[in-house]
Amino acid sequence: MADLLELAVVIPTFNEKANVATLVAKLDQALVGRNWEAIFVDDDSPDGTADAAREIGRLDKRIRVIQRIGRRGLSSACIEGMCATAAPVVAVIDGDLQHDETLLPAMLDLLKGDGSAEGALDVVVGSRFVVGGCTGEWDSDRVAKSALATKLSRRVLKADLSDPMSGFFAIRTDVVRRLAPDLSAIGFKIMLDLLTASPTPLRFVELPYTFRCRTEGESKLDHVVAMEYLIALYDRMFGRFVPVRFAMFSAIGVLGVGIHMVVLTALFLGLGAGFVLGEIVATLAALTFNFFLNNALTYRDRRLKGWRQLADGWVSFAVICSVGAIANVGIAAFLYEMRDGAWAASALVGVLVGAVWNYALSSKFTWGRY
Known part of the structure; x- marks a missing residue:
C-alpha cells in the first residue's frame, strides 16, 4: 500500500x-x-x-x-x-x-x-x-x-x-x-x-x-x-446556442466588410481609381485580412505557419469564399423572386448561407489539413 x-x-x-x-x-x-x-x-x-x-x-x-x-x-x-x-x-x-x-x-x-x-x-x-x-x-x-x-x-x-x-x-x-x-x-x-x-x-x-x-x-x-x-x-x-468558433469567424467577417469599404473608399473616392479596380483590390484586402485574423484567433490551435502553408491556405480560403459569395448571391436572388420582393430577408438568408459555407469548408480544407 x-x-x-x-x-x-x-x-x-x-x-x-x-x-x-x-x-x-x-x-x-x-x-x-x-x-x-x-x-x-x-x-x-x-x-x-x-x-x-x-x-x-x-x-x-x-x-x-x-x-x-x-x-x-x-x-x-x-x-x-x-x-x-x-x-x-x-x-x-x-x-x-x-x-x-x-x-x-x-x-x-x-x-x-x-x-x-x-x-x-x-x-x-x-x-x-x-x-x-x-x-x-x-x-x-x-x-x-x-x-x-x-x-x-x-x-x-x-x-x-x-x-x-x-x-x-x-x-x-x-x-x-x-x-x-x-x-x-x-x-x-x-x-x-x-x-x-x-x-x-x-x-x-x-x-x-x-x-x-x-x-x-x-x-x-x-x-x-x-x-x-x-x-x-x-x-x-x-456557446450552446452559437458555437464560439463560428461566432468568431462571423465577427471577423463583419470586420472584413469594414476593411473592404475603407479600401474601396480610399481608392475610388480618394485616389480616383476605377470602381471595378477598387472593388478587386478591396475584395483582396478584406479576404487577406480575414484569412490572417482567422489564422491568428479563430484557428489558433490549428494555426498555419511558414510561407508555404500560409500561401496554400490563402489560396484555398480565397477559392472557398469565392464559391460562398456565388452561393450567397444565387440564394438571395432565388428567394427574392420566390418571396415577391422581400429583399432584406432574402439578403440575410444569402449572407447566412454564405457564412456557413465559408466556415464549414475553410475549417475542413484550409485549417483542417495540417
Whole structure:
C-alpha cells in the first residue's frame, strides 16, 4: 500500500527549458514521503523543453513527458495531462516557478480527507486573494486587469471563489474524467473551465500563497491570451446556442466588410481609381485580412505557419469564399423572386448561407489539413 501512487502534478509547458530541472528539484523537496509523478505536457517547444524533461525522466521514473505535435493551448494540455494519470488526485502547476509547490502536500491531504470532514472536497485552489495570499510584485496595471477578469468570470461561475483565475490547484481525478467530455479546452484558465462545466457546484476550499516573480524564460501573457479568456467566457455563456468558433469567424467577417469599404473608399473616392479596380483590390484586402485574423484567433490551435502553408491556405480560403459569395448571391436572388420582393430577408438568408459555407469548408480544407 505504501507504494500506491497518490498524486500527479501536471505541468503544461512552452519554452520553459531553463526551469525544468529546478522545478523537479523543488517538487522532490516539497513532496518528500509522498508517492507522486510529474507529467510535463509540452506544446513542442522549440527550445527543447520536452528533451530536458526526458533527460531527467531517464534517471527518475516519476518524470513523464507528453510532447504535443501540432496542438497548442494551456487548457487542452492540462486536460491531456490530467487524463493520462492513474493517480487519484491531480494538481496543475505552471512551469515558470511562480506557483508555490510547498502547498501541494496540504492540497493532497485535504482531498484525501486524512480522517477529517474535508474528505468531501472536489477541488483545492491556490489563491492569491484570500487572507494570507499575495500577488507578489505585480504592478497596478496587472492587478487592475486581474480584478476585471475575476469580475467577468463571476458571470459564469457557480461558486463564490475569490481567485477564479488561479492556474494552481488540485482536483480529484475522477471529477476531471467525468467532466472532460464537456470541457471547452479554450484559453489558459482550465480551472474556470472545470468549475463551469460541472452540472452541480464543485466543493472547494482555497489556500493562500504568494505569487512569485519569473526568473527564467518569457511570460506567455499577451493580447491573444486575453482574447482567449474572453472567448472562453463567451463559450460558457452562449456557446450552446452559437458555437464560439463560428461566432468568431462571423465577427471577423463583419470586420472584413469594414476593411473592404475603407479600401474601396480610399481608392475610388480618394485616389480616383476605377470602381471595378477598387472593388478587386478591396475584395483582396478584406479576404487577406480575414484569412490572417482567422489564422491568428479563430484557428489558433490549428494555426498555419511558414510561407508555404500560409500561401496554400490563402489560396484555398480565397477559392472557398469565392464559391460562398456565388452561393450567397444565387440564394438571395432565388428567394427574392420566390418571396415577391422581400429583399432584406432574402439578403440575410444569402449572407447566412454564405457564412456557413465559408466556415464549414475553410475549417475542413484550409485549417483542417495540417
